[in-house]
Amino acid sequence: MTDEELRQLIAENAKGIKELRKAQLLTDEKLSKIGELIIATNAQLTKTDAQLAKTDAQLAKTDAQLAKTDAQLAKTDAQLAKTDAQLAKTDAQLAKTDIRINKLSKRVRELSEMYGGVSGHLGDEAELDFFAALNSNPQLDNIHFDDVDFDLIRKKDNEKVQIDLFLFNKNSVGIIEVKRHLQSKHLDDLYNRIIPRFIRLFPEHRDKTLYAGLATYAIPKRAKPYVEKRIDKYGFALLTPNRDHTAINIDAHAMRAISV
Numbered sequence: 001m002t003d004e005e006l007r008q009l010i011a012e013n014a015k016g017i018k019e020l021r022k023a024q025l026l027t028d029e030k031l032s033k034i035g036e037l038i039i040a041t042n043a044q045l046t047k048t049d050a051q052l053a054k055t056d057a058q059l060a061k062t063d064a065q066l067a068k069t070d071a072q073l074a075k076t077d078a079q080l081a082k083t084d085a086q087l088a089k090t091d092a093q094l095a096k097t098d099i100r101i102n103k104l105s106k107r108v109r110e111l112s113e114m115y116g117g118v119s120g121h122l123g124d125e126a127e128l129d130f131f132a133a134l135n136s137n138p139q140l141d142n143i144h145f146d147d148v149d150f151d152l153i154r155k156k157d158n159e160k161v162q163i164d165l166f167l168f169n170k171n172s173v174g175i176i177e178v179k180r181h182l183q184s185k186h187l188d189d190l191y192n193r194i195i196p197r198f199i200r201l202f203p204e205h206r207d208k209t210l211y212a213g214l215a216t217y218a219i220p221k222r223a224k225p226y227v228e229k230r231i232d233k234y235g236f237a238l239l240t241p242n243r244d245h246t247a248i249n250i251d252a253h254a255m256r257a258i259s260v
Contacts, residue, residue, distance in 0.1 A: 127151070127164050127178045130215040130239060133248040134176070138167050140211060140237050141252035145169045154201045161197035165215070172209045176239065182216035184226035190214065191234045195258060210258045213237030215248070234258075 001009075131150045138145040145167035152163040167174035175198060177190045195212060198205075213236045219227050231238055235256035240249050 126180045126215070126217055129241065130176065130178055130248065131165055133241075134165060134167065140167065140174055140213065140250060141255055143172055143174070143211065145172070145174060156201050159197060159201065161194060161201050163194070163198065168205070168208075170208075172211065173205050175210070175212045176215050176237075177212075178215045180217050182214055182219045182227055183223050184230055186214060187227065187230040187234060187236065190236070191230075191258075211237065211255060212258050213239055213250075213252075213255065215239035217241060 127150060131148065134148045138148045146169040147167070149166045149168075150164065152166045154161055163175055164178040165174075165176035167176070175190070175195065177186065177194065179186050190212060195210070199210075212234070214231075216238075217240070230236075231251075232254045235254055235258060237255040238251040240251070241247070242249055
């Protein structure tokens with residue numbers, strides 16, 4: 001190989017090495033950019049994972065709130081159903097009361113027309129007043145009754161008893177005799193005649209505790225000491241209207257279970 005050929009070979013090699021270095025620099029630059037892209041992508045993925053985790057937490061919170069809302073709605077539905085049932089029961093009781101009051105009012109009119117007298121009419125009017133008051137609050141002292149009935153009559157053989165107002169629950173019964181003007185003889189009659197006949201003619205209530213009382217518009221002044229004495233003696237309750245006849249007062253200080 002001549003010197004000229006050797007120089008030409010060295011020059012070509014030098015040119016090739018230069019081109020290789022240039023290509024290497026371009027490759028390094030590309031690799032650097034790829035590395036930066038990878039780092040940026042990893043950062044974005046990390047950010048996305050955090051956002052997904054946050055979204056999952058929010059969804060879990062939303063699910064919990066929806067579950068709580070469903071439970072509250074279920075509770076509300078149950079309360080509404082209970083309220084509807086109570087309203088239906090109240091409506092039925094009011095309808096029953098209306099029937100009873102209408103029945104008693106009809107009886108008052110029939111008796112008034114039959115006898116044409118004022119005293120009988122006034123007595124039944126008093127019975128109606130005390131029935132309406134006890135029907136709205138069937139209670140004597142601290143004893144609450146489930147219901148109240150009026151004009152309870154039973155006959156057997158030659159014996160008959162009529163109860164003006166009758167209160168009852170599963171454990172107790174109450175007998176109320178209504179008199180427009182109360183006399184001491186009325187208390188004697190309740191204890192000595194009406195109560196024993198009730199016990200005999202209503203055996204289905206024999207095992208219940210029996211209470212009794214009298215309801216009246218007024219007690220004559222001269223009869224009051226004798227009435228009070230018999231109330232204490234017999235253990236009766238005394239029912240009287242308030243001044244404007246919008247409610248009743250119940251004096252049960254002497255009331256106790258009746259034993260005849």
